Amino acid sequence: MAKIVVDSGCDVPADLQAWMQGVPLQSVPLTLSLDGNDYIDDEHLDVTDYLIKTEESAQLPTTSAPSPQRYLDAIEGSESVFVVTLSSKLSASFESACLAARIWSEQFKDSLVHVFDSLSASAGETLIAMKIAELVQRRLPDQEVIEHVESFIGNMQTYFILDRYDTLIKSGRITKTVATMADVLKIKPICAGIDGEMAVVGKARGYPKAIVQLMKMIKSQAVDFSERVLAISHCACPEKAEETQRQIMGEIPFKDSFITTTTGLCTTYTARGGIVIAY
16 A cells, blocks of 8 residues: 655644545654744644744744655655655755655665655645545556646645734744734735745735635636635634635535644744635
8 A cells, every 4th residue: 555645734634534545644744943942843743832932932933844864764664655745945845855765765676755846835735645545546556646646736726815924024025014004904915826936916905805806816717626625724713714615615616625724834834814725
């Protein structure tokens, strides 16, 4: 049986097994550093406590990619391993995983380790892992799995709607004055993953208008929604995520949908109230 390995940029839903169809999945954590303290982004991290600490700090947390050894430890035990990482333009996780794959392949030439650059993060990585599981369950040859998944990544869309400007202020992308004005006017930036990087593609006054604007963007695309799953990840705002799911599913005929929560890594960048949408 094949195995799927992801880094902790992947927001895994609580009902993981129902979505993965029995294909094993293992997460390799990034390390988050804030005010002199390191946090391992795994199942033991108290994300709620970590979020509070990021909000209280004047500094933006820094992140470190998993070491190649962490990936080697995760790869061990399966003849076919498919690895999904954060966009290579956002993290060195992809490079680390590729190095581990080369080391492993040199030692075990009959096994396969393939690393996918998600060109995304959060719910986008989750969808890629689910697609791999679906294809593995269909017993497709490894090379066909790779081709189908690369095509899936090329057609996948990821959007972010931020509620707070903490990350943008601390990273120096906008000044505190501009952020304060935007907050007073309730301006919500709509961002999209474009070629593996995040770019602002729209702005709206208030979250309800931001969702309406985003749905217009989604509807304008030539996509067969009946073949797509809508993934929504949220940072400490379950009610907003549920309302977003209800609105989108009420107007756009996605095959299915699910809601999950952000890991420590994605919490760092979306901040409280942030929503990630992928399909």
